Amino acid sequence: MKYQFQVIVSLKPGLLDPQGKAIEGSLPAMGWANASNVRVGKHVELVVDAETEAAAVSQVDEMAQRLLSNPVIESYRIVSSVPLPDPRFEDVS
Amino acid sequence: MSAGTPRVGVVTFPGSLDDRDALRAVALMGGDGVPLWHGDRDLRGVDAVILPGGFSYGDYLRTGALARFAPIMEEVRAFAGRGGPVVGICNGFQILCEAGLLSGALIRNRQLRFVCRFVDVRVETSLSTLTEGLVPGEVLRIPVKHGEGQFVARPDELARIEAEALVTFRYCGPGGELDDEHNVNGSAGWIAGIRSPQGNVVGLMPHPEHAVDPDVGPTGGQPLFASLLTYALARV
Numbered sequence: 001m002k003y004q005f006q007v008i009v010s011l012k013p014g015l016l017d018p019q020g021k022a023i024e025g026s027l028p029a030m031g032w033a034n035a036s037n038v039r040v041g042k043h044v045e046l047v048v049d050a051e052t053e054a055a056a057v058s059q060v061d062e063m064a065q066r067l068l069s070n071p072v073i074e075s076y077r078i079v080s081s082v083p084l085p086d087p088r089f090e091d092v093s
Numbered sequence: 094m095s096a097g098t099p100r101v102g103v104v105t106f107p108g109s110l111d112d113r114d115a116l117r118a119v120a121l122m123g124g125d126g127v128p129l130w131h132g133d134r135d136l137r138g139v140d141a142v143i144l145p146g147g148f149s150y151g152d153y154l155r156t157g158a159l160a161r162f163a164p165i166m167e168e169v170r171a172f173a174g175r176g177g178p179v180v181g182i183c184n185g186f187q188i189l190c191e192a193g194l195l196s197g198a199l200i201r202n203r204q205l206r207f208v209c210r211f212v213d214v215r216v217e218t219s220l221s222t223l224t225e226g227l228v229p230g231e232v233l234r235i236p237v238k239h240g241e242g243q244f245v246a247r248p249d250e251l252a253r254i255e256a257e258a259l260v261t262f263r264y265c266g267p268g269g270e271l272d273d274e275h276n277v278n279g280s281a282g283w284i285a286g287i288r289s290p291q292g293n294v295v296g297l298m299p300h301p302e303h304a305v306d307p308d309v310g311p312t313g314g315q316p317l318f319a320s321l322l323t324y325a326l327a328r329v
């Protein structure tokens with residue numbers, strides 16, 4: 001069975017995020033002076049073929065720890081695991 | 094080459110830029126430069142290894158994150174484990190951090206701009222493969238050129254790095270002073286380079302291989318290569 005995952009990788013709290021700061025600095029110039037705490041992260045989509053959903057989740061967890069994120073500076077969150085075929089890819093005829 | 098000439102391997106990854114300069118610097122300083130290939134599992138019997146600067150694997154995902162899985166990195170890790178001297182310059186430093194051979198991580202420069210210029214760095218310890226024979230406090234002029242060179246670590250890790258005197262180089266003013274103006278990328282503790290507890294693994298953002306030839310500029314890299322060759326020679 002194939003499962004589609006989304007993994008969100010974010011800079012850990014407390015670490016200065018220069019990209020987020022730059023975006024935050026630009027927002028007031030565009031009229032949005034009330035926005036704050038901008039943090040920039042990564043969104044990774046991937047498909048895993050596994051026997052069970054639990055096995056797939058555990059594998060994605062390990063992949064996120066060992067490659068998708070750097071535990072020194074980043075944390076991650078597995079947002080969803082959707083069994084494929086995903087309706088978006090199905091024939092709509 | 095005489096029997097007493099240390100052989101220094103320089104690894105070329107897809108996207109490495111400074112491998113040629115590193116080989117040239119090794120030769121200029123009296124060593125025997127040995128080109129190594131990322132896809133090989135063979136260090137060709139070298140006495141020291143340099144991971145050069147550049148943009149290995151296009152800096153995809155994170156700088157250095159993919160290079161650490163190159164076949165040759167297994168050999169580099171084993172070599173470092175046996176006490177072999179391993180030096181990571183710029184992207185090489187990022188690779189060593191990602192590989193867990195050095196502590197901390199390197200993120201985008203505080204000012205969000207790529208920085209390319211000569212800086213002064215202060216030697217903090219003589220207990221490393223790059224600084225053996227140098228006096229702590231000595232200031233060297235060496236260029237930097239990076240967009241992601243801001244050194245960070247968890248507060249407890251940073252405290253350990255300082256407590257164990259793992260900081261090898263700090264960005265500084267011409268007289269060795271530490272002030273905000275001379276922290277070229279906003280690194281924690283002005284850290285420009287660190288070492289492993291044993292001192293055989295060193296990573297730094299500045300490029301000593303671009304500062305060895307008096308015909309083209311300052312020569313702050315010379316004593317570092319001299320130290321590396323001496324350190325490597327002890328293993329020949």
